[in-house]
Amino acid sequence: TxxxxxxxxxxxxxxxxNLTVYCNSSSVFSSLQWYRQEPxxxxxxxxxxxxxxxxxxxxxxxxxxxxxxxxxxxxITAAQPGDTGLYLCAGVxxxxxxxxxxxxxxxxx
Amino acid sequence: NxxxxxxxxxxxxxxxxxxxxxxxxxxxxxxxxxxxxxxxMGLRLIYYSASEGTTDKGEVPNGYNVSRxxxxxxxxxxxxxxxxxxxxxFCASRRQGWAEAFFGQGTRLTVV
Numbered sequence: 055t056x057x058x059x060x061x062x063x064x065x066x067x068x069x070x071x072n073l074t075v076y077c078n079s080s081s082v083f084s085s086l087q088w089y090r091q092e093p094x095x096x097x098x099x100x101x102x103x104x105x106x107x108x109x110x111x112x113x114x115x116x117x118x119x120x121x122x123x124x125x126x127x128x129x130i131t132a133a134q135p136g137d138t139g140l141y142l143c144a145g146v147x148x149x150x151x152x153x154x155x156x157x158x159x160x161x162x163x
Numbered sequence: 164n165x166x167x168x169x170x171x172x173x174x175x176x177x178x179x180x181x182x183x184x185x186x187x188x189x190x191x192x193x194x195x196x197x198x199x200x201x202x203x204m205g206l207r208l209i210y211y212s213a214s215e216g217t218t219d220k221g222e223v224p225n226g227y228n229v230s231r232x233x234x235x236x237x238x239x240x241x242x243x244x245x246x247x248x249x250x251x252x253f254c255a256s257r258r259q260g261w262a263e264a265f266f267g268q269g270t271r272l273t274v275v
Contacts, residue, residue, distance in 0.1 A: 058205070060205070062203060063203065073180075085262050087263070087264075094268070094269070095204070095268055096167070096255070096266025096267055096269055097253075097264075097266050098266070099263045099264070104260045104262075119231070130248050131171060138264055142205060143208065144206075144264075146262055149194055149211060149213045150208060150211065150221070151196070151208070151255075151264055152191065152208070153198070153205040153206035153207070153208075154205050155204060155205040156203075156205045
């Protein structure tokens with residue numbers, strides 16, 4: 055059972071454009087994380103959001119946790135080629151992490 | 164700083180062969196995890212170990228067994244490999260009470 059659905063699955067944009075990736079679930083999570091994965095590597099944590107409605111900013115990346123703690127979004131402002139990668143959300147329930155289906159982002163110079 | 168180390172990095176098996184994927188972490192983490200990653204499916208949990216001496220099934224445990232050998236090591240065994248087990252396998256670890264998971268570099272397994 056896939057608890058977390060991400061959209062879009064693929065995204066190809068020009069350098070300088072803005073984009074938003076969505077992570078949706080019918081389940082409530084104690085916290086939600088966003089990871090970024092490069093080819094041939096394991097995922098690396100970008101951010102953890104814990105409180106419903108929480109907004110965190112990491113340079114050009116803005117993360118929001120839904121009020122009901124069931125969904126999240128990642129917004130990138132002025133995307134750069136270095137942002138290219140696979141973005142994964144992960145919901146935390148106790149000791150388990152449930153990962154989303156992933157969004158593959160390509161930023162074209 | 165080694166972090167989470169997986170071996171091997173690549174493996175090709177014939178259907179029916181067995182093998183063990185090794186994972187070791189040097190961060191003194193209590194919890195360890197095995198995931199498989201397939202295109203369009205994200206990461207799916209196979210097994211996890213909340214602490215030394217305990218293991219639990221995840222979403223897709225069929226066809227796999229695990230051993231938490233000690234606090235550092237968590238191995239994944241395929242007793243009789245099937246083509247459906249062709250995937251990239253990731254091991255991860257996490258400190259108790261801390262949200263962030265640290266991942267290894269993955270093992271790319273092909274079953275022919």
